[in-house]
Each structure stands twice: as C-alpha cells, then as structure tokens.
Amino acid sequence: MLISFRNVSRFYSDWPALENIELTVALGEFLVLSGPSGAGKTTLFRLIWMGDLPTSGVVEVSGYRSDRIRTGDLPSLRRKLGIVFQDFRLLSDRTVFDNVALPLQVAGASPRAVRKRVFSLLAEMELNHRRLSYPHELSGGEQQRVAIARAMVAHPVILLADEPTGNLDPDVSKRVIELLLEINRAGTTVILATHDPKQIPAGTARYLYLDRGNLVNPTSWHGYGPL
C-alpha cells in the first residue's frame, strides 16, 4: 500500500481532529475525501505530508513511518508528494515560471533540466504564455493551474489536493477536476479533499466521508454523498 493509516488519532488539546482512522490507499488510486468544514480533511492531509504527527497510531507513506521518520527524512518524503491548496499559496514575488520551478530547484536540478520540464508542463497546462506573469496578474483558475503545475513538476507519486476548487467558479472548477483526472490517468495517485464530491464523475474514484474526525461507513452513501 502506498499510504496506510493504522488506528490513527490526532488530538489538539482535548479536541479530536481525527479518531481511530483506518485507511489504505493503493498506487494509482483516485480518492475523494469529503465532509463538512472541520471534519478533519486538512488534518488528514497534514498527517500524510507529515507536517504533523498522529497522537496515536501510525501513518505510513511510501515507506516512511510517522513513528520512525526523522526530521532529515522529511524533504525526501515531500519530494514524492505534490500538494495543492485551496488558496493556491503561490509566491507573489516570483513569476509563474519561478513558482513552478521551485520544487525542482530545491531538489538540486540543473537549470537546463528545470527549464525543459517547466516549459513542457506549462505547455501541457496551457500556461506557457503566462510564464513571465506574476500571480496577482492571473485569474483564479490560472493560479490554481499554476499551483497544480508546481505540485506536479517533480513527478510526485501522490498528489494531495485540498479543496482545490473551493475558490473557483463552476466552469473553472470543472476544468481543474478534469486536470486532476488526467493526472491520475497518467499514473499518479490523487487524493482530493472537497465539499462537493459530485464534481467527480461516478466510477472514477473511491469516496470517503469524514465527519467530526471519523470516517463514516461508505455504505451509508448514495454514490456521491452522504445520506
């Protein structure tokens, strides 16, 4: 399994953000994680990129165990992940090119390799004409595509998308979802946290519902959402 949660709980003071989570994600899966605000979706993501550790239980991601990982191992784990946020988190003082190039630069790629990969990815994302623009000069949809490009530039094994369409209008959201599906079809495991699982076409993903830190039995769903 690429990702496994074994009886994982995360408490902040006495408040349970996640409780007794049992979850496995296989290579190449598209997992849709749904639930209301504060249900624990973001906490679950943080546990995957090990920005946080569980209070109890073990999270294992691509061979890295939360109970054994050292701070020095975090960069190599995170280079296997791509993360997309609802608020894009693009660096405002850098161009589109520099934002997308960042994960390659911090991994020590040569300038030539960086240019080749970034140009090719920007072309795929139809953003080549925007490569010298700054984030504030882009539309919301373009910013999110840049964020996805940044997440994908280093060929991650897993793409975590935390409410990537939360700030976008329906048409742009649809395009972003299509992009995530394409990425998944190309072999990358995608975990998408969303308020609106209906955006994902039926039969293309596995659905999970989080409610107040607990995974709700998927059998209580009617395909696209909770009863």
Add this chain to the structure above:
Amino acid sequence: MIHLLKSSLFEGMLNIREKLGSFLVTLLMVSLSFMVFDIFLVVSWNVGAVLSDEQENVGIELFLREDVSEVEAVNLADLISAMEGVRSVYYVSPLEAEAVFRADLPEQADLLMLLGPQFHLPSSIQISLHPDYRTSEKVGGLARTVSGMDGVEDVVYGHEYLPGLTSAVDMLGKLVVLAGLVLAISLSLVVANTVRLAVAKRALTVKIMSIVGAPGWFVRMPFLGEGLVTGIAGSAGSLLLTGIISGILSSSIPHNFLPGKWILLVLLLGASAGAAGSWMGMRSGIPKPRS
C-alpha cells in the same frame, strides 16, 4: 549540489532585494556601532603601544658596593644570568657609568668635577628580563632575591610605577575583550531582529519550500548569508569610516591606525556577530518542518 547552492544564493539575494531599505538601515546601524568600537580600538592600540614600550624597558639595575672588584662583579653577573626570567645581564663599570652620565646629562658634568677625582660612580649590573617576567610581581620577586646577594648595595626596578603599568596593560586588554563581547552581543541581537523580520516577511516562502521538500539548510542558508553579509559589510564599513577619521586627525593627533591583525579581528567579530544573530533569528523565526 552546486545547483542547490546556487539556488540558495539566489534566495538570499531575493531576501536582500525584497527589503533593501531595511537592510541598508541595519547595515548603517551595524557600521556606526562598530565605529564606536573601532575608535575605542584605535585609542587602545595606541595607548597599548605606549604601555608596551614602557614595559619593554622594565628591568632591574643592581648597584654594587665600592669594594666589589670587577672580577667579582662579572662573576655575580654570570650567576644572575643563569636565573629564571633573566634574558641578559650587562656589567657597567664605574668608568662606563661616568661616560654614560656625561653623555646623558652634559649640563651636570661639572658636578663630577666638583666631587673630585677620588669620587667614582658605583658599578652596576643591568638585568634585562624575558617578556613574561616584566610584571610587577615577578620583577619584585627577582629584585628581592638579587638584593640579598653578596656585594649588592642597592636594587632599582621601578617599583613605584611598575604595579600601575602592569595593571594598566591588564586592564586595557580586559576592556578591549569586554567591549568586543558587549558589541558582539548587541549586534547579534540587532541582526537577530532583522532576520526574524525577514523570516516573518517570507513566512509563506519558507513554508512552501519546506512543503516542496527543500532541505533544512537550503531554507536557512539565505538568512544565515544575510546575517553574515550584514556583519562583515557592517564591520568593513565601520573600518572604512574610522580609517577616514583617523587619516583626517593624524596631522593634529599623531597616532597609528589599527594593524592588519586587528582589522581581521574586527571583520571576524562582525562575521561572528552576524552569524550568531542569524542563528538566533532563525531559531525563533523559522517554523519547524512539522508545524
């Protein structure tokens, strides 16, 4: 690795470019603070040079009794030259003493004539000491030992001014170290605050770098570089300003500027204060990879 270093350097330049104004203000603050220290060093260096010259002349002079023959005096000098702390001894015969007197005090040469041909200045032994033995305590100890030797009439070793000279040299050395320490601490705090502000301003960049897998040193190096540049450039700027002031004043107040070793020391102090400040600033500013 080279590409990674280049990228880190680029990040450092972005840091400085983004807040060039506040960086220059910090640089000026560091330069001016260092300038006070540099001026203190120049004064200390020159006072220290005077004191060292005085200390260089510290020695013991034994005046021998009239009945001590030249052979006995030379034997005594040989005995003393073998003692610990003694660098060299020199026997001054009555005739040589008289010649020296006439050369040094020509206006009082008549005095010798008045005292008559039967009068002779006493012979003496001049003892030069190893540098470590030029302190008040050690000179005093040696003077007490030789004063008890057979044939010795009197011992002169500057016991009036030597304790003051020794403690002045000691005090000056301690003051320089103390001033350097205080300055290094205060400048570290200034740099720490600047770096903390820089980290706060670039919080998102730091966070994103950590999330996309940047090694810890890659995130920290630009801030460390900023502290180092601030410390070195600030201390170099202060040396330049102090050098200009020193040049202007040299005709009215003759003095020497700092020697190369001290200049290097000031630059090193600047670099250390900058690096320590960066470390303090990053410690409280950069979030842990898990936060």
